[in-house]
Amino acid sequence: xxxxxxxxxxxxxxxxxxxLAACGTGFYHWLLSKGDTPNQLRIKLTDPWPGQGDLGRMMxxxxxxxxxxxxxxxxxxxxxVDQTPAWQDTVHSFTWLRDLRAAxxxxxxxxxxxxxxxxxxxxxxxxxxxxxxxxxxxxxAMWISFYDFFCGSADEDFQKRYxxxxxxxxxxxxxxxxxDLYGVPVLRAAEGLIYAGLSLSEEDNWTLxxxxxxxxxxxxxxxxxxxxxxxxxxxxxxCTKICLDLRYALNRAGLPVPKVIQDGLERMGSAxxxxxxxxxxxxxxxxxxxxxxxxxDTALSQIRNTKRAAKHDVIGGFEKxxxxxxxLMIDTGTVPEAPYSRNYHSAPLAFEFVHGRDRIFTxxxxxxxxxxxxxxxxxxxxxxxxxLNDRPVHDFLSGGEIVRSHGPICSVRRENKEACLIxxxxxxxxxxxxxxxxxxxxxxxxxxDLRGEDSLLSKVPLAKPAPVAIRFHLHPRVQVVSVDDTGDxxxxxxxxxxxxxxxxxxxxxxxxxxxxxxx
Numbered sequence: 001x002x003x004x005x006x007x008x009x010x011x012x013x014x015x016x017x018x019x020l021a022a023c024g025t026g027f028y029h030w031l032l033s034k035g036d037t038p039n040q041l042r043i044k045l046t047d048p049w050p051g052q053g054d055l056g057r058m059m060x061x062x063x064x065x066x067x068x069x070x071x072x073x074x075x076x077x078x079x080x081v082d083q084t085p086a087w088q089d090t091v092h093s094f095t096w097l098r099d100l101r102a103a104x105x106x107x108x109x110x111x112x113x114x115x116x117x118x119x120x121x122x123x124x125x126x127x128x129x130x131x132x133x134x135x136x137x138x139x140x141a142m143w144i145s146f147y148d149f150f151c152g153s154a155d156e157d158f159q160k161r162y163x164x165x166x167x168x169x170x171x172x173x174x175x176x177x178x179x180d181l182y183g184v185p186v187l188r189a190a191e192g193l194i195y196a197g198l199s200l201s202e203e204d205n206w207t208l209x210x211x212x213x214x215x216x217x218x219x220x221x222x223x224x225x226x227x228x229x230x231x232x233x234x235x236x237x238x239c240t241k242i243c244l245d246l247r248y249a250l251n252r253a254g255l256p257v258p259k260v261i262q263d264g265l266e267r268m269g270s271a272x273x274x275x276x277x278x279x280x281x282x283x284x285x286x287x288x289x290x291x292x293x294x295x296x297d298t299a300l301s302q303i304r305n306t307k308r309a310a311k312h313d314v315i316g317g318f319e320k321x322x323x324x325x326x327x328l329m330i331d332t333g334t335v336p337e338a339p340y341s342r343n344y345h346s347a348p349l350a351f352e353f354v355h356g357r358d359r360i361f362t363x364x365x366x367x368x369x370x371x372x373x374x375x376x377x378x379x380x381x382x383x384x385x386x387x388l389n390d391r392p393v394h395d396f397l398s399g400g401e402i403v404r405s406h407g408p409i410c411s412v413r414r415e416n417k418e419a420c421l422i423x424x425x426x427x428x429x430x431x432x433x434x435x436x437x438x439x440x441x442x443x444x445x446x447x448x449d450l451r452g453e454d455s456l457l458s459k460v461p462l463a464k465p466a467p468v469a470i471r472f473h474l475h476p477r478v479q480v481v482s483v484d485d486t487g488d489x490x491x492x493x494x495x496x497x498x499x500x501x502x503x504x505x506x507x508x509x510x511x512x513x514x515x516x517x518x519x
Contacts, residue, residue, distance in 0.1 A: 023126045023172070032126075032168040039163060041199045043252050047145035048302075049098060049241065050294050056103025059096070060111055066090050067368050068519045077115070078122055086369050092123075092130050093138035097146045112150035116143070117158060124165050126172060133176050134185035136169055137192025141245070144195045163200075170196035174206050178213055182339045183221065183230060184238045190214045191242050198253050214246065215260050222264050226271030227316025229336045230343055232366075233275035234288030240268045240299050269303035272296060274315045275329075279357040281518075283329050285318070286345045287366035287374060290518045319411060321420045326447025327354040330439075332409040332424050335394070335402050342400035343374070346392035347383035348409060348426040349439045353450060358493035359475040365517035375400065377516065386437055386454050386470045393428045404431060419444035425457075433466060434458050470506065473513050480510060 022028055055065050064071045071080060071087060081087045090096070094116075100108040123130045130136075143151075143166060151162055173193050178186055190213040197206030221229050221239065228235040243265050247257050275283045280293035313320065317333025330351045335341050345363075353361040364382040367373035378396070380387045387393075395404045406428035413422045425438040440453040454470055474480070474491065481490040481498065487508050489501040501508075 023128075023131075029125050029168075032171045033164070035167070035171075036201065037160075037164050037167050038200050039159070041144065041147055042201070043199050043249075044147065045145050045195060045199060045249055045252060046148070047098065047101075047142070048244070048248065048298065050298060051096075051098030051100070051102035053099070053102035053104075055096075056099035056101070056108055059100055060103060060105075060107045064091070064096065066096065073111075073115075078118055088129055089135055089369055092119075093135050094142040094146075095138060097142050097149065101146065101149050109150055109153075112146070113154055113158065116150060116162070120161050120165055124161075124168070131169070131172060133173055133179045133189040134181055136173050137189035140166060140169055140173065140192035141188075141195045144199050166196065166200060170200060170203070170206060174203075174209060177209065183343075184235055184242075186217055187214060187221075187239060187242045190217070191245060194246060195249060198249055211246075211258070214242075215258060218243070218260055218264050222268060223316065224267070225315045226264075226267030226269070226274075227318075228271075229340050231286035231316060231331075231333050231336070231345070232288040232343070233272075233282040233285060234291055234366075236268050236271050236275065237282065237291055237296060237299060240265065240272060240303070241295075243268070244299060244302050265303050266305050269300055269305075271315050272300060274313065274320060275318075277327055277354045277357075277359065278325070279354075279359070283318075283352055284363045284365045284517050285329075285331055285347075285350070285352075287343050287377065289365055289368065289516070314411075317409070319413065319422060319424070321415075321422065321441070321443050323420060323443050324445075324447030325356045326443060326450070328352075328441060328443055328450065329354075330422065330424060330441065332411045334408060335405040338401045341402040341405075343378075344402055345378045345383065346380050346394040346396075346402070347385050348393060348406060348428055349424055349437065350383035350385040351441070352384065355447060355493065355497065356495055358477070358495050358497070360478055360491065360493060360499065361472050362475045362515070362517060364473055364514050367516050373516070381469070381471060382473075382514075384472055386439075386456075386468060388429060388433060388435070388466050388468060390467065390469065393426075404428070429456075434460050434462070472501070473515075475517075476515050483508075483510070 058065055059073060062073045064073055067090070069086065081091045097112055100112045151159060170193065173189065177189055177193060181189060190210040193206050194210035197203050197210060223229065226236065228239060243261050247261060247265070250257050276296060277283060280296060281290035282288060282296070284290065317331065319330040319332055321328040328351060331347060331349065335344055347363070350363055351361065352363060361384050363384060364377055366377055378392070380392045381390060394402045397403050406426050409424060409426045411422065411424045413420065415421065420443050422441045423438065425436055427436050429435040429437055436457045438455040438457060442451040443449070456468070477494050479492045481492050483489050487503065489508065491499045491501060
């Protein structure tokens with residue numbers, strides 16, 4: 001940051017703090033309450049995404065399960081949510097309404113209505129966390145989409161409070177966007193504003209502002225090949241879901257679908273197929289999780305003209321090799337500009353290997369809400385690649401941005417019907433160690449023979465030795481059967497096939513790892 005920029009940054013922070021303080025006043029609540037309040041939805045929208053009925057039934061029995069955590073649903077429910085930051089984004093966004101709908105029945109419907117009523121008692125005034133634009137955008141979209149499920153048969157008093165709160169939230173959202181959001185969160189916020197503009201009133205300005213943000217952000221976030229600028233395959237799925245929701249809403253309103261959205265859907269559909277393994281779930285790169293196969297299938301079924309990527313295609317800087325039933329995915333992408341580098345993982349040339357529906361070598365994944373875990377999983381050591389001095393390849397600023405990037409990754413690929421050889425290299429270690437890292441992958445024998453070679457190349461002598469570790473993270477369902485006298489490791493996958501892991505010119509060690517690929 002230059003000296004000339006600092007006063008502007010300080011002034012911006014002061015204005016932001018003053019604005020937040022003003023939002024908490026009674027006058028601001030009165031201001032948001034001004035104007036007509038609708039008593040019905042102009043256009044009824046429904047949510048097309050499947051929920052998990054078993055989780056919904058658990059909720060009707062008093063337990064909310066999300067991301068492997070459980071929370072008791074009782075009179076202290078919302079208080080306990082606020083005392084546990086990990087719950088706030090998930091619960092206040094109301095995405096769990098999908099699970100209650102999947103459970104079906106009057107008990108699930110009544111529970112949804114009771115939880116909304118309790119929320120209205122506690123949070124109908126502005127709150128810095130609960131009224132954050134991305135959370136609010138999702139909440140508005142959920143409340144509108146599930147109107148018939150929990151509100152349509154409610155009494156007049158509940159409906160009056162429901163519509164009044166929706167109007168206040170939408171008015172605040174329109175005032176606050178685009179805020180400081182980037183990536184998928186700003187699209188979620190804009191989607192909520194568009195839903196409000198189409199469904200609540202004659203506020204066409206809300207719809208126009210929402211689409212102005214969406215169209216600008218899609219061209220910024222989605223590359224020509226359909227990949228997301230973050231490098232995270234799960235972000236492609238989230239953007240696809242938002243675009244499908246908006247296309248559906250426009251169709252319900254009798255409005256044309258912008259070409260940017262339609263073309264973006266076709267490109268993202270091809271990218272989703274590219275990043276989906278034979279188990280119909282996503283590859284784990286740059287903080288993404290596998291996602292549910294049912295969600296991915298639902299998204300792809302709604303997109304026409306999607307092309308399955310050819311075996312030799314490269315999408316988003318990822319090389320994909322398919323031979324027999326084996327899939328090898330290699331990350332050869334470049335670090336994006338800030339702010340998107342805040343979530344980018346420091347793992348050039350990391351790879352994943354899958355045979356059939358069995359994931360064998362997999363990166364550690366990403367955490368859905370914990371900032372500490374998210375930052376920790378960006379470390380090079382959490383990926384299937386080489387690591388020097390047990391430090392990340394890149395340096396991170398306090399805000400998470402990558403400060404020391406690398407040049408374009410070189411990739412040379414040679415293949416025929418029987419085998420594929422690919423050479424890749426990066427120079428990210430050149431500045432710190434004077435070293436280039438080169439990897440060679442060879443896949444043959446119908447995908448049953450995978451070989452790799454790592455080389456560290458330097459034009460000058462090293463000042464001092466540097467410890468080197470090459471990690472191969474095993475999927476939790478892979479069993480280590482034995483280690484023989486030669487040091488070879490026998491691995492067995494759920495399908496019953498055994499693989500022999502051999503290392504030449506290196507010592508082999510078995511260590512504990514972590515896997516945050518789902519849940």
